[in-house]
Amino acid sequence: MTFEYAPAPESRAVVDIAPSYGLFIDGEFADAAGGKVFKTVSPANEEVLSEVAQASAEDVDRAVKAARKAFEKWSALPGAERAKYLFRIARLIQERSRELAVLESLDNGKPIRESRDSDLPLVAAHFFYYAGWADKLGHAGYGADPKPLGVAGQVIPWNFPLLMLAWKIAPALACGNTVVLKPAETTPLSALFFADICRQAGLPKGVVNILTGDGSTGAELVAHPDVNKVAFTGSTEVGKAIARTVAGTDKKLTLELGGKAANIVFDDAPIDQAVEGIVNGIFFNQGHVCCAGSRLLVQESVQDELLEALKRRMSTLRVGDPLDKNTDIGAINSAEQLARIKELADAGESEGAERWAPACELPDAGYWFAPTLFTGVTQAHRIAQEEIFGPVLSVLTFRTPEEAVAKANNTPYGLSAGVWTEKGSRILWMANKLRAGIVWSNTFNKFDPASPFGGYKESGFGREGGRHGLEAYLDV
């Protein structure tokens, strides 16, 4: 690599981060009952961005009570009025999208190009989409007058902090529920900024409550006896623990968990487009994507040609400052996540797969991992079975469509899959056979509020997005 790019950093001046934030309960910011706080850092340079409150059981109880109290009026509002609040929120997100995109890249480490062009437009779109449902619920196929569930306890991950917030809050409010949301420990800031948007929108107090904290806060929220609905996005391991917690209760549960998606390339696929799709599938958002195409299944006859093109393309990826508009791959979200990626990549090597990464200079401070490719991977390897949640691609091969299906389906997960071929009948056959909630054919990692998202098997249950996403928040 000899190209030199002039730096093109996005201005940080558009976002004003306070030195500390409290919990957002009943429309007010307040300190945690125990007075505990923790710091949130920028993973790109380990700079402390702010200090946020660590919510305890007492705070969870307070937030749930506020949500319960607000539920009475909020659920009784005509749908058209709830819709208008959601439309207001959507508009405010659009107005403040540059500020939020910069904030998200600072706190999460993702490239500004992605937070600006992908996350924020989708966040606004989700609120617009579900705003329109609020006064049309009788047409959603869940009866003439479907009822909300009550208080929703929502726990979201750090990979798309604001987008996951939108996925959870927009349908919940549209259906007439009130929410207590806990953002991830390492990325709490955009949810707190969202609290300010709720204030600007004039949203009634208590309808949205934001509790920052770690896993213990999430566990308290999930277990709270007055929560009617639990929605979680995160690891399969935590998802199982949550399923055990709500066992035997009346709480409705939806889980969006891990994945190990197969991205399947047939010999007749357009190679250049497939390469772009593979890169987008695994290196988008540093591979911190539950539906990432982390297993490349390539037909043996085109393996050499495809891998050569893929390596060439990977060599052009720019890793570095998330606020630089030229950056393709930003920082790994935390030291813990980086350690996990390193451990699995090392396991790949020690189990006999061949590791390759383009020459690439990584910054000194912060958490970084170069885009990495493993060839000679077998189905038994840990890197072919376990979710790595980082920019690491495992390459396997196949000869027949049947073999591709068998290998693609050979994990406990079933979130997404990709198929690349010019043959229409084969695409439809493959789409039919793959046990996955989303099948991207000749494309990958596309999202839209109108399109249901969610997994088979251990990738969780329930769907978010689309008409299907309403079911999670209605008594049906």
Place this chain on the structure above:
Amino acid sequence: MSDRLSVLKTYKLYVGGKFPRSESGRVYEVTDSKGNWLANAPLSSRKDARDAVVAARKAFGGWSGATAYNRGQILYRVAEMLEGRREQFAAEVAEAEGLSKAKAAAQVDAAIDRWVWYAGWSDKVAQIAGAANPVAGPYFNLSSPEPTGVVAVLAPQESSFLGLVSVIAPAIVTGNTVVVVTSEKAPLPALSLGEVLATSDLPGGVVNILSGRVNELGGPLAAHQDVNAIDLAGAAADAELVKALETAAADNLKRVLRPRAVDWTADPGTERMLAFLETKTVWHPMGV
């Protein structure tokens, strides 16, 4: 006096299209509502449950891959075969549940009608549960429901036949295969249903019927890693058991249908079908 001595029936399980005894060799006494002995039913073991799951998994590819039209035809065929044996089932249900002949016959009629009702759903459920999604980009985007896989069903305890049919039919009409544990104290109508299913063009293994103890079979089925979903209707009376089974089901994130009070004679709605469906969304670029 030359009273003819009747021929008793040895009731057997229905697994993989065959009628085995329990591998454990155990049976238990089944009595009518007054305590009179009716027959010995197989007391299924954990091994029987595992064998039934293997049979259900084996049958899943073919059954889920059959056309909806074909599945509907077969469900209707079950109704046809039952219609011809109304008297037998009415007698069995009357004995099992201590009902009058007329009330038992009404239950059987309702069960037959339920097969017909679900038969008609086979090629409609995708149309009401699917969607064409208007995404903001040049993509063709379609969501359609698919069967979740192998469903373990704990059949209702009190309604030995109508309740049983009401939990089996909605699970299989969409392409799932099932392992059903019958009512514990009234298993005979369910075991006889196996004979009807075997002669109804239903592929072996699509429905597998086990009689025995819910307490003994529920746990292994809830914990089984190759079972995708579980219907806890038959554990309704035991909140502790429900909690234990739901907890075990979390190990592989089975879909759990929790028990609730159900009037089996009422319109069942679509809930039991939708509970065992996954939504698959397919994207494809549009353009030239």
